[in-house]
Amino acid sequence: MSQLEQMYQQVIMDHARERHGRGLIPIEGLDVGESHQINTSCGDEVTLRVGLDGDTIESLSWEGSGCSISQASVSILSDMVDGESIEHALATIDAFRDLMRAKGEPLGDDREDLLGDATAFVGVGKYPARIKCALLGWMALTDALAQAQGGRP
Ligand code: ZN
Numbered sequence: 774m775s776q777l778e779q780m781y782q783q784v785i786m787d788h789a790r791e792r793h794g795r796g797l798i799p800i801e802g803l804d805v806g807e808s809h810q811i812n813t814s815c816g817d818e819v820t821l822r823v824g825l826d827g828d829t830i831e832s833l834s835w836e837g838s839g840c841s842i843s844q845a846s847v848s849i850l851s852d853m854v855d856g857e858s859i860e861h862a863l864a865t866i867d868a869f870r871d872l873m874r875a876k877g878e879p880l881g882d883d884r885e886d887l888l889g890d891a892t893a894f895v896g897v898g899k900y901p902a903r904i905k906c907a908l909l910g911w912m913a914l915t916d917a918l919a920q921a922q923g924g925r926p
Contacts, residue, residue: 789841794851806921817843847910
């Protein structure tokens with residue numbers, strides 16, 4: 774394993790151990806969206822809740838269980854998009870999906886800055902069975918954002 778791969782492994786293990794944003798937070802006075810996603814092939818589960826104030830994600834929390842990759846991925850996502858605009862979150866989701874399709878290769882463009890710590894999952898792209906684990910939280914975020922926006926005129 775290269776030094777870079779070891780560093781990425783460490784980022785994932787740290788987040789799997791200390792999961793950021795975990796514990797659903799009650800929301801009042803914001804547009805709320807919530808999504809429950811299950812990855813049956815591995816047994817991962819996540820429920821993710823967002824609260825929008827206009828175009829800003831004012832609140833993001835989640836609950837879940839499963840393998841290290843699924844849990845670390847939603848923990849890192851939580852750090853990355855909480856407090857950001859919807860536009861920024863959607864761009865980050867797109868970049869992460871592309872990273873998962875890249876078969877273990879880095880994106881090689883300026884979206885790597887957007888991905889930050891989520892770049893640690895680059896190696897997962899080599900293992901189709903694990904891609905679903907890494908994407909679970911991001912699918913929940915996509916759905917929760919759509920739900921929160923759905924109630925608007
Ligand atoms: Zn998993």
